[in-house]
Each structure stands twice: as structure tokens, then as C-alpha cells.
Amino acid sequence: MRIIPTEILVIGGGATGSGVARDLAMRGFQTVLVERGDLSEGTTGRYHGLLHSGGRYAVKDPLAAQECIQENRILRRIMPGCIEDTGGFFVQTPGDDPLYAEKFAAACQQSGIPCEDVSLKQMLREEPRLNPAITRCFRVPDGAADSFLAADLNAASARAYGATVLKYHPVLRLLTETTAGEDRRRVCGALCHDRIHDEEVEIHADLVINAAGAWAGQIAGSAGIAVQMIPGKGTMVAVNHRIVHTVINRLKMPGDGDILVPAHTVAVIGTTDVKVPDADNYAIEPWEVQLMLEEGEKLIPGFKKLRFLRAWAGVRPLYQEARWADQPAQNRDVTRAFVLLDHETRDGVAGLLTITGGKWTTYRKMAEVTVDKVCEKLNSPRPCRTHLEALPSAAPAQGGTGHAHSDAHSGMRTHSDGHAHSLGQRLAEIEREHAYGQLICECELATRRQVADAIRSGDVHTLDDIRRDVRLGMGPCQSGFCALRAAGLMAALAPADYLPAENGKMLRDFLQERWKGLTPILWGQQLRQERLNELMYLDVLNVDHLGEKAERRAAASQAADERPGDKPQSPASRRGTPAGETTLVIGGGLSGLSAAWQAARHGQSVTLISKGWGANHWGAGCVDLLGYAQGDLVQAPRQALQALIQAEPRHPYALAGLETIEQALHSLQTLCQESNYPLHGSLAQNWLLPTAAGALRPTCLAPETMIAGDCRQDGRMLIVGFEPFLDFWPQWIAGNLQQQGLEAEGVLLDMPGLRARKLVNGLILAGLFDQADFRRQVAAALQSVEHRRRLAGAQRIGFPAVLGLRHALEAKQHLESLLGAPVFEIPGLPPSIPGLRLHHILIEAVRKSGGQVFEGMLVTDKQARPAEGSNGPALEFVLSEAAARPKAHRAGRFILATGGILGGGYSAEADGSLHESALGLPLAAPQREAWLQARFLAAEGHAVFRAGLAVNAHFQPVNADGQVFYENLYAAGGAIGGFDPLRERSLEGAALATGYAVGAL
Amino acid sequence: MEFLDQPVELSLDLCLKCNICTTVCPVMAVTEAFPGPKYAGPQAGRFRGGEQLTPDASVDYCSGCRACNMACPAGVKIAEMNARARGALVEQGKVAPLKRLRNNLVARAATLGQVAQPVAPLANLAMGLKPARWAADVFLGIHHEAPFPPFSRESFTGWLRQHQAERRKAAPGAPGVGSVVYFHGCSTEYYEPRVGKAAVRVLERLGYEVIVPRQNCCGLPLLSNGEFPAARQYHENNVRSLLPYARQGIPIVGTSTSCTLTLKEEAPELLDMHDEATRLVAESTYDFNEFILASGRLTEEVLSQEIALRLPYHIPCQYRAHRIGKPGLEALSLVKGLSVVDGGHTCCGIAGTYGYKTEKYAIAQAVGAALFDWVTGFGAPLAVCDSETCRWQITHATGIPAIHPVELLSAAMGYAPEGALRDVLQLK
Ligand code: SF4
């Protein structure tokens, strides 16, 4: 056990604690701050970010209002980089008490809060989305604060003045002693757990300051002192973009959901106020989210239909002398003003002060008052200077993007340049530096340099820590693209004791952390986004099975590869659709393209229309037939398929039948063979191929460019990445492969030609690999002195799946001849180059068979003819959205291949209903509460993604009674419900088999 | 679907970050100056707005081809977002004055035409002078090889007056099947009257009375240079002059696919003109081939002449963006003996005035390279394309004359062809 002696110990690394530490250090006290997690991980990082003008309290609590406006002015001065001067409006919406307005203006004046009456015209000019029915508007000097950055800067300043800041040091208990001769106890320090080194640390101090916020009661309690805190949960919801640029408050007595704060790239509406028994354990209730949406609607018409990114809650540290159980359920009346408890006078225990309550805006004042008390207690009067001296804002970037400062150990956030921050700042910096090729988090524009700085600070232990530093993963895709990149970068910068096992877990933990905040608002486009994230992390990267020791069958026989060329039988035309029949396929994913291709081959006159492209562009570019059955790895798909067909007679595979599945695979293999892009594999076996996360993915058909990576075979791998390409981190991949018992090593090639480019992504690399010259350069770089040894030790060489778009096979063979070892591609984040190759081959095939393909056409409506005699109802035409007026498409046969939620085939609404997008067919929806699992990667999958159309044996959509909706309508691929292609790893297989079956009907 | 009614900027909420748009953007594929549709559109969109100066400039490299919109599965209006961002750059004075002057020069074909056409030989001579072109390149940023077509000596409307007078004389008050308004656009008026003549002849043969009301430039070149207030002026004028016909249910038909797209959608959307009049004009506007196909009057009987040619065809981006398929190709498929092949290329690169500019000329040439190779390799004496600037670009890059489909239709109806088509058919 270590012992750290100090004068003052501060417990809590939120706004208050870091502020107190700074004040203490500035007044020359020897100070240690301990925080149980990361700085501002508690309530400070979980609030809406409002810098109060005081307007909110002007009527009800003038004292608090005055404090706010005074501190507001000070904070703007001392931490301009943390404050955005958004200004604030107080607006009176219909139904608000009109008398409040006058009281408000007068109260503001009394408290010294500048308050300007704004004409409604002016208000709408500045904030055009506000409700035009608003009847009154005042302007006050509210602002938006970056509370993460502020806590960091306070901690950095404290350090600069000699304080020690220890993160991940939870307090186990306060240490007390009883002075000899007296029976008075006093607190003399705290026992902490150093979570990073997993050891106990005793910190001895003359005085302990309990600034643990909502957890202050627990801390004091550990010394037997009762401090009654009422954890007040406040729920907030973030809108995907800045729907307003001014803080919007309601002109009424403070209540729920009456603040809308523009914070960085989002707007946050808050909050509720619910007492909870435990500050660490609370759920966000659906009614809370609903309430935020309803209240938002009053401010901004259409608010409820916006895209929401997250819902989260913070617990307010509300202090009440009486027992909280006696209090009314509503918390808002409890005082917001802060309290400083001197436990010597209050409880007869010396050595401990508790500072609690209050709000972010007044944190500095709270610190000042606390440290004044410290001076008094220690009999050492020293004046406060925190209001006079600016925080050590990071110096402006020196030739580096958003690259701030500084002492690598300061742990300071890297995103301030000392100027008042503004919305466009990051984008402007990226543009100035042409740094658009260096984005780890594209949504929030966090660059590689920023993330690397955070990692190098040594103060980062989880991906979530990086998030708090640089806003990683806080935008629309909620870590979909950046999580893998950050995990890989972390491995590339790893210290010697880096454990790859940790990193796989780290990635999953981060994904899970993001998921947690998403589930309360997951519907509409954000749900679609999460389905894409599932596709990336399950289907392509196999992260859910990362680290599992895969059962590898050594030396799987190549003989099992039933080579294409043994001609598939021509499929029997089961329904006998006459040649020349016009067929309209709706949807341009794999199912739609294969349906169109088959129909055209059978002599039908085919048109395919699609809103845009789909899963081909996102997937691995293989044909996954069945990778997992009941969570178990499938090694022999034929047997597993037979079992599945038996067990689930409504599964699309059961409807298609084994023979059709096999024919569909064969026909695609033949096509690809003819296109000089062979796909290998058969129903006899699944390949086990490495992914860009270093996991092993089972797949049935893989392009020739990938199969040398088969992990059922032995053979030492050299994984090669390219320095500026952020989607592929060879050290991380190799580390994870090693951990699964494979021999692998990673090398990151730094080629001057690539480094000189501003933008290197998969598409650009693919374009380069199409050129023989570039391939020679790559080989030369690998044969250089630096890498020669590694190359010599490799029995096969893995590259990111970017080995050419048009000439992939040639590129692979060329590289093999240059390098003298088998070469394989490893799939990763979208866009999928191997998927694009398949897409081009299929489009070409449709066209060559006489079919037409049109993109940009979204089906919005239909015309059907009613049932007549023995004929059921049938579709006559569908309408697609077009410039100025819809376009009609007539056909004899219609094939719906619009996909599931991800493809846009159906959407899920906030009210729990599901909608089929193109034709408005009724869909059965699972219960809203049962939509999602608590765990993102849960093996069972999320029920909402299993929804979809029910079809009969001919793939015709049917209603609940089994009756077809339209005689001439068929469905294929993800539009069909009842299965989860991503969990099964059957995405391409199911699309291909059903598309084939329907097209050939 | 809800997003159809969403204003341009709000559509950023639909983005899944999925990168599909980046796989089709022809500009990103050839230059590092442009970070691509996802970045420039929905991604940067979250950092724009409010009181601040617009933070980004690379968006100016978007050519506006809309290939991204067509491929996006989520319905993000990327190209429009980019156009509006450029509008903000211009509005805030972030485009250098000389560049802006240049942009206004190339974007005002009508003004240029009015000045130059009366002195066409002189103007063409000047345009052909190397030193003059170099001067324009160095001082104005108009690339010295930019594919400007020669001014036509005769204006389309000049011909039309004469033609209509003759027609009235020949068959006064002949009953037709109805009237159409013809929107000829600047190129037909000043550079290629032959396209307008062919269009009038075809429409008349199909039984329509052709009305050509006062019209000015559709404003697209201004829109794509971010000059929104000026574009608004143009569009308001056009709406005013076309509205009476729209009100009577008379269709407005144009041979320039970008003019018709502007009337249908671009101008109302980018300029936020959602009034009744603008909407009515938009809904009455048709692409020429879209219209004649829908009329049901384009029969094999009217297309009596055989044209034994096999020609390469390129569908302009702005035509694809109508989202009505390929009516040009469809109409031509009815012509006996004629085989027109679509190469399936995304973009020729010119994108209106984009490829004229010094800093973008090379990008535009690189974008179109695959198309040019294909056209050259096709070995035909002509190429076919519906949009004027694309035709000029193709011809500039390949040396092969390019014609509008209506010229072939008119020839197939037995009217005397003009220009390159005449030369080719005469040779045969
Ligand atoms: S409009 Fe064309 S150039 Fe502009 S981003 Fe889209 S695809 Fe690229």
C-alpha cells in the first residue's frame, strides 16, 4: 500500500472538485484530488451545458439569480475557450402564464441580469424554427458551456500550481482518528483504490473536502456522518444537430423540459427531475423521453419528428437536512443554492468539509467559499484569485489541426484554442489544414492527432475517456466508424505492456456504453443507423465473437471447394412466368439485383428501380450463407441449413429450399467466374476469414482475393496496413489474431507517396492498387531493410480489402508474384470494395440480359386493381418520387426487394408501429418494450430487426390470414421478416436465394 | 416518406454515414481538393449555421452533378446542401472578387449572348484568339482551353418569327391537338438554334402548336455559382412569364435537360420558393422527350425515315436527376435503323460552368476521361447527348461532334438535318 501525505485532499473530479483543487493550489495549499473515474464522468459531464444568466431563477430565487449572473461574467472572462456565447431567449408559448413575463422582466432588472425585449419578428429571424405562435421573447446572456473541457482546464491549472490529480481512484472510506485525551474524532484522510494499478492508496491530509456531488452522502457516511442527499435524476435528450443556435428557455416558472441548449453540434432538451434512491442506479423511463419531446414540440413545431441521438440522465446533488423520504416527490422546490457543511460544528467531527448542491455555473463561487473556509480553519488567510486569472487555455495550434499544447502529462483536453468556441471551429480548422483525410471520428471531426494526443497523455484508459476528451463517437453514427479506428490507433500507440485482449473488450465496452444511451430514443433513422452499426460490427467485423478461441479445423480440404464450372442445372420455372412479361424490381441490393438478373435471364422484360444502393456497399463482399446457428459457429453449412429448414419452416431458406439455395450460389459463382472474379466455396464448408478487427468470420463463398487468409489453415500471417489509412490497424489485428491462437504480425507501411496525399480512403487505395506501378511500390516498401525480416517470416500476407476495384484478381496475383507468398484481403469498414465489385458485376449482368437499372427512384405510392371474379387484387403500377411530379411504373409482376430497416424497406416509429415504406403494406410489430436487448451485441438479436413481411411458399406477401395482398407481388431479401440475417450471418445468402427464387418463378 | 417534404438542410438528419455517396462522386475520385459528398454535405452541415461565418470552403469543388443524391439510400439532399453552402460563401464575401467576376461572366450566357451574337463572327474570332484566351485564363481564371462553342449568327427566336409567319400563311388556323410552350434556353438561342428548330418541327409534326413566350436564362449557372439573389431574379421572371400558360394547363417543354430540371426542382428548392405560382410552373414543366413519349403520338409512322447509324450516347447528370429514366434513349429506340448505345458513365465533368474555370478545368477533364475514351473508341462520326455543355465538353475532348436526340428525331421525320448530322447523313 502506498501512502501519500498532503495538506488538503479533495474528493470528486467534477466541476466543484476540480474548481476547489484549483483554488486551493492557487492559494498555495498542497493538494491532492481523487476521482473515482474520469474527470467529469459524474453529473458534470451529464448535464445540458447551460451557462445560466440567472434568468431562470430571477423570479423564484433572486439570490441564486444574482450569483449566476456574477459568475456568468467571471467564467466568460476566465475560460473563454469553454463558453460559447449563444445568448438566450425566454419565450412564452401558448398556454404559459402571461403574467409571468412582467414579473420576469422586473426580477431580472432587480438581480442585474441584462434582459432585452425582443420583437417576435427579430426572434424568428434569428431562430426561424421557433414556434411562430410564441407571444413574447426576452434576450438574456445565457451561454453554452463545455463542462468536460472546463473540468480539465481546472485540473490542469491545479496541477500547474502543484496539485496532484488522481483519476480512477475511488474512495473506499474516509480515515478517521481520535486525538488522544479528547474523545473528538477527526477525519485525517481517505483510503482509495487505484484502479489502474489495482492497489490501495492511503492519502493522509490535514483537511478533507468532500466534493463528491450526489455521492457526498456516501463519502461522509463512510465516517459515520449523516449527510442527506437527494439524488435528483434529470433526463435529457440530444437532437442530431443544432436545431437552434440560441439557448431557449420557457418564460414560466421553472419546470420539466423547458430548456433547449445548443451544445457543440447538437441541441439538448432538458430536463426531468425525479428523486431516485441510488445515484448509480437509475433507468430512463419512456415517459421522461416522451415528456421532453412533447415540451420540445411547444418550442419547435416538428420537434418530435427530429432525429435524436441519445437520452441520458445526470443526478443533481440536492442537499436536504430532513430525511428525503419525507419530501414531496417533486424535487424542483429543493434549494439550488449550494451548501457548505463544516462537520466539526455540525457533527463534531473535525477535518472534513462537504461542499454540495449548487449548479455548474456557480462552481467557482462554491470553490471560493470552500477554500475561504479552509483558510479560516487552518488559520491562514489567503485571498482567492480564481476570478482574476484565466484558466490555462490551450495555446493555439502550432501547425497542427486542433492540436493544442502542451505538457503530455497535463491530461488536458485537446480541443480548445483559447478563443471562445463556436460551432464551426473544428470544421474551419480541418479546412485550413486540409486535414479531412485524418478524421477518426467523422461526425464530430476528431482528428487522428487529437485522439493520439489524448492517448499519449497517458491519462486515457478506455475509449470512453477519449470520448470525453475529444467528443469521439458523439455524433450521428454514435461510434459506428470511429470505435474501430480509435481502438486500432490505441494499439498502434500502445505502451509495452499493452494487452490485445483488453482492446477487444475495450471496443465492445465502448459500443455498449454508446448503446445504453441510445435505447431510450431508438426509432426512425437512428434505429436504421444502429442496424448499420450492427452490420459493421457483427456481420463484417465479427466483434461479438472476437477473442473466442475458434475451433479451427486444421487443413480443411480444398477438395470441399466444389469449383464453379460444374454447371448448375437451369432452374425450373416453377410458376411459368411467360417470357416477355414485364417485371419491376423495387430495390437495388443483392436481393433485387439477383431477382432482376434471374428474371431477365428468363426472358422477362425487367426494370429495376432503387432509391439508392444498399448492403453490397457495406458488407464484406462475401456470400455469408449461415455463419452461426443458435450462437454456435457453423462449419458445414449444408447440415446446418438442413437443420434450420426443419426447425424453422417459415425461414426464407426453408421457403427457397436447399436446391434453390445451391443453384443460386452456383449461378453467382458462374457469373463471377465469367467476370474474372472467382468466388470460391460450397455448402460443404464455411471459410473462417480474418476481419479488420482481427476476429474470424465464417462465410460460405469468398472471392479468390480473400481465401488465402483462411484461419482453419496454419500459416504465419503478415498483416500490412498503410500509414494514412485509418480503417485498418495491422498491429491491433495481428494482436487479436495471436490471442486467438494464430501466428500473425502487423506492419504499418509508411510510403511517402501516400503520406503526401491529403485523403487516403479505401476507394483511393483501390484505385491505386488497380495500377501495377503502385503494387510494385508496395512490394518494394515491404522488401525494404526495415520490413524485410518480417516479410521473410511470413507464409501469407494480408492487406485491407482494397486491392483494386476493376482488376482485383490481377492485383492479387501480381502482388503474390512480387512478394513470393500468398496474398489475401481483409474486409473492414464501408464502403466495401469487394462488395462494390460484386455490385458492378451484377448490374452489368442485369444490363447484359436486357434489363434496365435506375437509381434515385423512391417508390412512394401504388395503384391496384380490385379483385375480380376468381382473380384477386393486383398491382397496376407504382409511383416513384421524381422532380416536379411522380413517375409511374407499370408492370405485370412486381418484386419488392427494399430490404429491412437498414435498407429502408420499413421504418420503425416512436409510437412502436412499423411501416412498410414502398406500398404501405401492414406489418406486424413486436411490442415496443421488446424491440431491443439491453446488450448491443446480444446473441439473441433485437426483435425489431426480425420484423418484416410474411410470405407464402411463392414469396408473395400475405396478411395475417395467409391471404396474398396482390396476386402479382413478390418479396425477396430483407423485406421478408422472421429472421435476423445479421445474427445468423445469412445476409447475402438469404438475399441471393430469395432473389434467385423470385426472379426465376 | 417524410423526408420528401424536408427542407434541404434538415435532410442531413437522414445521413447514416454509410459512404455510399463517396463511391459514386466523380470529383472526389480524381482530386484531393474535394473531400467528398458525405464530408461536404451532411457532415459539414452539422457545423454550419447560426451567426458565425460559414466555416468551410472545399465544398466549392462539388460540381453539383447529383450522382451522390441518386446513390444515397437515405434521401440526403447532398448536392443541394453543397449548393447552398456555396451560396453562403458567396454571400459572405468568401469568394475572391475576381473569381466572383469570373463566375458571373461564365454564368451569364444570356448577357454574353446578347452582346456577342450580333457580332458573332467577330466574337468567335476573339474567342478563338490564343492570346485572348490566355489573358482570360491568367487574369480571370477562365481556362484557355475551356470548351466554349461558337456563337451562332442566327438566333433561334429570329428564325422562329420567320417560321411562324410562314406557317400562318401556309395553313392559317389549322386545328392541332393542343399547344405547348417551348423553353429553349440560352444555348439554343445563341449557340445551337438547330436544336430549337428541330424541336419546333417535331412538336408541330406531332400536332402541337408551339408557343415561345418571353423567357430568360433558367438561372442554373448562377445557382451553381452560388449567386442566389441573381438566380432568384431570373427565376421570378420566368415564372411570371410562364405562369399564364401553366394556369391554362399548357405544358412547358424544354430541350435543355438542365433548364427543365431547374424549372422543375432546382430553383424552387435551392431558393426556397414554395409559392403556388412557382409550384404550378414546376409541375407543368417537361423534358422534351419525356413529353413526346407521354403524348403517345410518337409512332413509327411519323418516324418514317430510316437512319442507319450506330452512335454512342451519354445521359447528362442533370437529366438523370429528373428521376424519370432515360426518355431520350427511349425515344431514339423508335427510330428505324438507329442504334444508340448508353455507355453508363457517371459524368462528363463539365457540370455547367465548372469545367470552364482554370482551377477546375483539369478536374473536369479527368472526370470525363473514361467517357471520352469510350466515345473515341466507339468509332462513330457523332455522339449523342441531351445537354449542351456536356455536348461541348465531349466534342472538345474527343473531337467528335455531339448532337441532341431531337435532331435525330427531326431527321427521322424527314426534315433536313443541320450541322454535324447533315454532314454525316450526306456522306452516307
Ligand atoms: S454533386 Fe457530384 S460532385 Fe458534388 S458531391 Fe455529389 S457526386 Fe460529388
Ligand code: SF4
Ligand atoms: S450515401 Fe447518404 S446516408 Fe450514406 S453517407 Fe452519403 S449522404 Fe450519408
